[in-house]
Amino acid sequence: MDLQALRFFQAVAELGSISRAARELNYAQSNLTAKIQQLETELQTTLFYRHNRGTSLTDKGKVLLSYTDEIFKLLDEVRNVINDDQTPKGPLVIGSMETTAAVRLPILLSKFHREYPAVDLTLKTGPTEQNVQGVLQYELDGAFVAGPIEHPDLTHKTVIEEELVLVTDSFHQPLSSIKEIQNRTILVFRNGCSYRARFEEWLHHEGVIPEKIMEFGTLDGIIGCVSAGLGISLLPRSVVDKHVKDDLIIQHSIPNQFGKVKTLFIYRKDKYMSTSLREFIEMLSNEMALVNNAWS
Known part of the structure; x- marks a missing residue:
């Protein structure tokens, strides 16, 4: 089977148009059309419906696309294996929750960068659900997420x-009951955040309905607005300790069943582990006890 024809097919499937795929790949539209027709003839099936808006996949086309994506992932992996000379180098993309990136990772990332300057390390922050999908879709090499995570394609290390x-503003009285926040606005990260899910689970368990839910994209935004009295939030103690000591906010303990959550580092089981990722995980493992003492 012609790999170029498969690449053309994949591009048309993703872009929904032969003309757009031709422009994207910088090939003549007639070349793409001929290759797609050649592929359809070879497989003896129709891969696309043609219409005035472009193209859409047939059922057989959808099946072929799933295999095509796997074929090119495997080819990329072969290149990575062949080109890997056991020297940490090249791109390494790590995902992380915003809170973990702010408090837990600076020391580790700084040390890794010093020891392996040839690695092009990128950190992408987002909620747990987004990070899990990023690893599953091969967009992230690994990610720091909130547990538990159970998926057959993933393995993890507990960090x-x-x-x-x-957390509330510094003028708030000590809480004697969760019912006291019945009419408060809660400040959270967007959907997919495990801390938000835990907060909502706790409120639901107690029968508390917040007056309003406001979503934020950054940790600083949430803490700043809590400090200003806009609302309340649920965050890791390690994240808010400094702000509590500066008398910007007050922290209140919550029941253990809702107040404990593990941070995990996840990565795919089936993907070839580059030397860079292997060294990153080894450094994470070696530093874990030391870092845990510093984070406790």
């Missing part, structure tokens, strides 16, 4: 167990 605390 640390976080304690979650409720």
Whole structure:
């Protein structure tokens, strides 16, 4: 089977148009059309429906696309294996929750960068659900997420167990009951954040309905707005400790069943582990006890 024809087919499937795929790949439209027709003839099936808006995949086309994606992933992996001379180098893309990136990772990332300057390390922050999907879709080499995570294609290392605390502005009285926040606005990260899910689970368990839910994209945004009295939030104690000491906010303990969450580092079981990722995981493992003491 012609790999170029498969590449053309993949591009048309993703872009929904032969003309757009031709422009993207910088090939003549007639070349793409001929290759697609050649592929359809070889497989004795129709891969696309043609219409005035472009193209859409037939059922057989959808099946072929799933195999095509796997074929090119495997080819990329072969190149990575062949080109890997056991020297950490090249791109390494790590995902992380915003809170973990802010407090837990600077020391580790700084040390890794010093020891392996040839590695092009990129850190992408986002909620746990987004990071899990990023690893599953091969967009991230690994990611720091909140557990538990159970998926047959993923393996993980436990990094640390976080304690979650409720945070309010510095003028708030000590809480004697969760019912006291019935009419408060809660400040959270967007959907997919495990801390938000834990907060909502706790409120639902207690029968508390918040007055309003406001979503934020950054940790600084949440803490700043809590400090200003806009609302309350649920965050790891390690994240808010400094702000509590500066009298910007107050932290309140919550029940253990909702207040403990493990931070995990996840990566795919089936993907070839580059030397860079292997060294990153080894450094993470070697530093874990030391880092845990510093984070506790």
